[in-house]
Structure formats: C-alpha cells, structure tokens
Amino acid sequence: MPIIVQKYGGSSLVNAEAIRRCAARAVSVRRAGHDAVVVVSATGNTTDNLSRLADQVSAIPDTAAMDLLLAAGEQISTALMTMAIQSLGADAVGLAGSELGITTDDRHGEARIVSVDVERYLRHLSEGRIVVAAGFQGMSETGRLTTLGRGGSDITAVALAAALDVVATGGACEIYTDVDGVFTADPRIVPDARRLDRIDARHMLALAAAGAGVLHARAVGLALHRGLPLHIRHSMSGNGADGTVVEVPSRDERSGPPMIVGCALAEVGGVTCISAVGSSLQAAPQFAVTIFEALEGTGIELISATTSDTEVSCVVPSHDGKAALGAVHDALSLGEVRTGQTSIDPPPVLEFVIPSQISESPSPIVAGAS
Numbered sequence: 001m002p003i004i005v006q007k008y009g010g011s012s013l014v015n016a017e018a019i020r021r022c023a024a025r026a027v028s029v030r031r032a033g034h035d036a037v038v039v040v041s042a043t044g045n046t047t048d049n050l051s052r053l054a055d056q057v058s059a060i061p062d063t064a065a066m067d068l069l070l071a072a073g074e075q076i077s078t079a080l081m082t083m084a085i086q087s088l089g090a091d092a093v094g095l096a097g098s099e100l101g102i103t104t105d106d107r108h109g110e111a112r113i114v115s116v117d118v119e120r121y122l123r124h125l126s127e128g129r130i131v132v133a134a135g136f137q138g139m140s141e142t143g144r145l146t147t148l149g150r151g152g153s154d155i156t157a158v159a160l161a162a163a164l165d166v167v168a169t170g171g172a173c174e175i176y177t178d179v180d181g182v183f184t185a186d187p188r189i190v191p192d193a194r195r196l197d198r199i200d201a202r203h204m205l206a207l208a209a210a211g212a213g214v215l216h217a218r219a220v221g222l223a224l225h226r227g228l229p230l231h232i233r234h235s236m237s238g239n240g241a242d243g244t245v246v247e248v249p250s251r252d253e254r255s256g257p258p259m260i261v262g263c264a265l266a267e268v269g270g271v272t273c274i275s276a277v278g279s280s281l282q283a284a285p286q287f288a289v290t291i292f293e294a295l296e297g298t299g300i301e302l303i304s305a306t307t308s309d310t311e312v313s314c315v316v317p318s319h320d321g322k323a324a325l326g327a328v329h330d331a332l333s334l335g336e337v338r339t340g341q342t343s344i345d346p347p348p349v350l351e352f353v354i355p356s357q358i359s360e361s362p363s364p365i366v367a368g369a370s
Contacts, residue, residue, distance in 0.1 A: 002171035003125065003164050004029045007039040007135065007157035011178035012235035013077055014044045022176070022235060023084035026130055030090055034171065035125040037164065039135045039157040040081050042073025047150070063108035067137070067147045071097070074134040074153065082132045092130040095120070097145055102138035102159065104146045111138060111146035113155070116163035133160060154219035162226040173228055175215065176235040181244030182207070182214055184262040184334035189322050192335040196261065198245045201230075203261045203277055206310055210275035211266030215246070224248055258284035260312075260332055265325045271303060272321030274328055275313040282309045287332070294331030300324050 006029070008022045022038075029036040042050075050069050054061045061069075075096040082094035095101075101117035124131050135153025140146050148155050154175060161173035182204065183193040199207075201224040208217035214232060223230050223246065233243035260278035267273075281287055288307050291314060295302050300323060303315040316324045329335065 001033065001035050001125075001169065003035045003037065003161075003166045003169045004171045005037045005039065005157055005161040005164065005166055005173045007153055007173075007175045008041065008081075008235060009153065009175075009177050010041040010044055010046065010077075012176050013040060013042075013081075016080075018235070019043070019077075019080050020084050020087075023081055023088060025176075025235075026081075027085055027088045027090045030128075030130055035169075036130045037121060037125070037160060038081060038085075038130060038132045039153055039160065040074060040077040040132065041135050041153040042070075043077050043080070046073040046076065064144060067108050067145050070147055071134070071137040071145055074136045078132050078134040085130050085132065090130055091128055092132055093124050094132045094134070096134035097137065098139045098143075100133055100138060100156075102156065104138040104140055104148070106140040106142060106144065106146065108144075108146055110149045111140065113138060113148070113159050114141065116159050118160070118163045121160070121164065149218075151213075151216040151219075154216035155222065158219045158222045158226075158228060158230070162222065162228050167228060172231055173223070174231045174233055176233055177214060178235065179214060180234045180237075180242065181232045182212070182246070182262070185325055185329045186212070186265065189265065190326050190329045190335075193329065194335050195242075196244050197242075198247055199261060200279075201246050201248045202310070203279070204246045206275075206277040207262055207264050210264040210277060210311070210313070211273070212262070212264040220246065256280070258287070260287055260334065262334065263325060263328050263332070265321055267318060267321070268315075270318055271315050272318045272324065273313055273315050274321070274324050275311050276328055276332065277311050279310055281307065281312060288312045290331050291328050294327045295324060298323065298327045300327065 006026060012022055013019050026036050026038045047070055050073060054069055078094040078096050082092045085092040101120055103114045104111035105114060121131050135156040137147050166173055181195045182199050183195050185193040187193040205220040208215050208220050227248050229248055230246040231243055258280040260276045263276040265272060265274055276291060291312055300316050300320045305314045
C-alpha cells in the first residue's frame, strides 16, 4: 500500500480550524486506500513564545533543558492532531520523543540523525492507523531528548519518508506550508515572483542554503542523498494540487545550459546577502554582469560579491536588502518563463557534493523497536 508522509508547519496549524483542516486531508489519504504518516511542527508562534519564556528565567539556558522545553511544542501539536483525526472517525496514534524511533547524536539544539527505526510505524500502519509524529526531535544514543534545530520538522519528515521507502511503495513525501510552492523569489517581497512547477533538488538545496525559507537545507540535502522527490504544497489548497515538485536528478545528469532559477535573501551580521542560484554560471559571466549593473542602476551599494558555477552572491546594506532582491529578480526576468542561455555550448558538468554538515542518512529499517 502506498505510504504518504505529510508534514505540516506551524503556519498551517495556527488554530483549531487549521488543525482540523489538515487532519481532514490526512483522513482523506487513508480513506483513499493509502497509509498516512503526519509530521507536525509546533503550532503558530509556540516555539518563539517558549524561547522567550526561557530567556526570562535564565540568562544562559542549558541546551539540554532547552531541548526539553522546545520539544513540548511539537508534542502539543501531535496530541491535537491525533485528537482531530480521531474526531473525524479515523484511527490514529501519536508518537513523540523516544517513541519516534529517531536516534541522533548528542548535539543539543542542532542534533544530527544517526538512524531511524520504523518498525513501530509499520505495525501501526498495518493495523489501519494514521501515525502522527512529533517533528523536530529525537533521542540521543545516551537516551536524552534532542532537537534538530529550527525548521527541523522538515528533516523529520524527509528522514521518515526515506526510512519508510515511500517511493518504492508508490507513495510520496509532501511538505505543506503557507505558500503555493517554490517561487523564483520570496513572493511576500517580490510580488511578480513566479511559482516553479518543478525544481532540481540541487537548485533547491542552494536556494535553501541561501535563505529561501520554504524548506530546510538539511532536509533537501537528505532528500537528495536518498533519492527522494518532495512535493511542496499550500496547506489551504483544496486537494493539494499544483505546488512544486523538487526533483532528484541522476548522479551523472548534466546541469544543462547556463541558467538562473531563482534568488534568495539572507540577513547575515548586519548586512544582507542576495544570492541568484542556477547552474553552469561560470560559462555565462553575463549573468553576474547583469546583476551588478542592476544594483548599480538602482543606487544600491555593492559591498562584496562572489561567483561560482551555481551561484552569484552579492552583499548589500541591510536596509537595501528587499529592494536589491527585487532589482536582481527584475533584471534577470525571473518573473517570466525562461529556458536559460542556450547559446553557450557545451556547458560544464555541475558537480554536486553533499555539504559535510548534512550527515543524516537513516537506514530503511533498524530492527529492535518495541
């Protein structure tokens, strides 16, 4: 039976109505004859509120204690989602903490996954239950609760989908959020940003690392490593249609002609970094020239710039960050459908290396769970 892993972020779980809406989508998956695993983040601003509370009681909160505190947000969501699914007449079970079967190293606040045991999930699924899993957390090999870092529920969903081998079952890993998919820039900053129907996972990884908030970079890296496509969809959509498919290329697949697929903004140390991401860019220096000229033409100071085969990055004053993003996006005509600069032949091969900080690589099944 196909296994569908659905992940819902905090912006999709802001109140009871939103939780019931997401629960109904999970139930519809089960009633369509598929198995369903639902990964949830903390509701709304719960994590921020808990962090502020910790700051009020301790100037330097202990990292292990912070993990205990922050993990509670996802555990609350797990309980509420389980109740909502059950209220719709479906059988469901919630898992959190040690029940998740996710073993990590002992880096509190930024733990890396060591292994994933899915025996418990498979047992519940075989008995007809929807499994609701608390995102963002696991247990260290020494038995301590750990968290995966902000946005870590994306990592939980991808790790579970990989361990459950959802692609082999005919299933999928779906990431539900508050935007319609992956855009050529943040549509809240650049109104004419265009939604991408599909994006190469290598480009998605670069955009996520450059500041695009739709997906956690470590989750994309893990999906790429495990050959797992991802479906990014809006949690308010009626049936999860449209959105963006993050595709995993074959290891020997060429990058194609020089192109830029999107740009992202990141605040770093009091300045803003604008990154235009694509492939084979060193074969097409005109992209960098276009970006530099666009900034100059709008009177935005270019503090520094770097270029590579996959990215052109510019550092500008923080107060000009949003204007710079819009200027770069417009100069590259990313709001229009583009096929890239095809006149340069042949483009070099895009070599992809998984960054060393992305260490998660869960085994399909690790026996021994109870």
